[in-house]
Amino acid sequence: MKNEWPLWEVFIRGQHGMSHRHVGSLHAPDAEHAIKNARDVYTRRNEGVSIWVVEAANIAASSPSDKGPLYEPSESKVYRHPTFFDIPEEVGAM
């Protein structure tokens, strides 16, 4: 266990101009091999045109218990959505 290769998180950008998306993780001794392994494990069927890898230990994540304080405040701010506003039909598409 002491000599286990570190864990890397893998992000792939698909063909259609979308952002890189998390697809999974894998073990590799370094970034170079993490990319090589990611190519074999996660792009066997043309799933991507670009790979990012980041060592899992370097990811900071929010905690499930912060769910309330982090996301509840936005629930009451319905005016942030365009559908909040009534636009007269005569005005046309907006």
Next chain:
Amino acid sequence: MYAQMIKTAGTGVKDRDEMSEEERKFQDRIDAGEKIEPKDWMPDDYRATLIRQIGQHAHSEIVGTLPEGNWVTRAPTLERKAILLAKVQDEAGHGLYLYCAAETLGISRDELTEDLLSGKMKYSSIFNYPTLNWADIGAVGWLVDGAAIMNQVPLQRTSFGPYSRAMIRICKEESFHQRQGYDAIRACAEGTPAQKKMAQDAMNRFWYPALMMFGPSDTDSVHSAQSMAWKIKINTNDELRQKFVDQTVPQAEYLGLTIPDPNLKWNEERGHYDFSQPDWSEFFNVIKGNGPCNVDRMAARNKAWDDGEWVREGMLAHARKKAAAKVAAE
């Protein structure tokens, strides 16, 4: 199914008033169809059961490459060889997705590997049967992957997020596996009398082991009831087995192959095929380590792990040296 006889931790489904506040909230989230993520609170028994289940599933994918790898160098055409290589590579990939899902529960990859190599964790009984002729490769894709799909499709809806996501990826690829198998055995079944005989021989040997993949009946099991309440098991073993038989019979008929079961017949009243159970004493014997290939499979996995040690260590030493040189240069 690639996970068989998973012992569900705990003593069965608790009544709501026996549950702690946390357990009640947890069960409510599952009942509402929410996904449980690795950092969320979960009962220890849920965690332990999932590690066993996902771990066994991962081990099965990896050990499952051995009976198929057996034929890579002897595939009848270059095209079949390329297809088989792609399939074997997929299976190794499936093992990796699942190991990563298991690791999010707090067990390391090396621990999982060591538990397989010591025999503490199991893999599916099916991979302890040999692939004796080329038609077996067709039978494995068609019947073994077909049986696995029965279990894996519903598991895409399982409650544990990382497991569900791994299953979704796997199912996308699995359909290729079953179809290439059917295509390969079909070529034999439609070939010369000798090739047809080979296909029937494969069918005869793989039918009952495929039925065993679902595990013995668990309709009355309190452990299965708990796994189902947690949504880490979606159907009973008997439901899945029946579905597999109903789906497979017409496929075998198309090939002109006979399913080796004199009791197999359509039951109009039930709307399902009646069929014979496999020999469960054989199943338990294989699980105990006495199947035709248990010793070979474990020897191959142990050899691969031991032979790879210097590579794993060498690459890590190199990576550390490079990282240190980079720090020194800055």
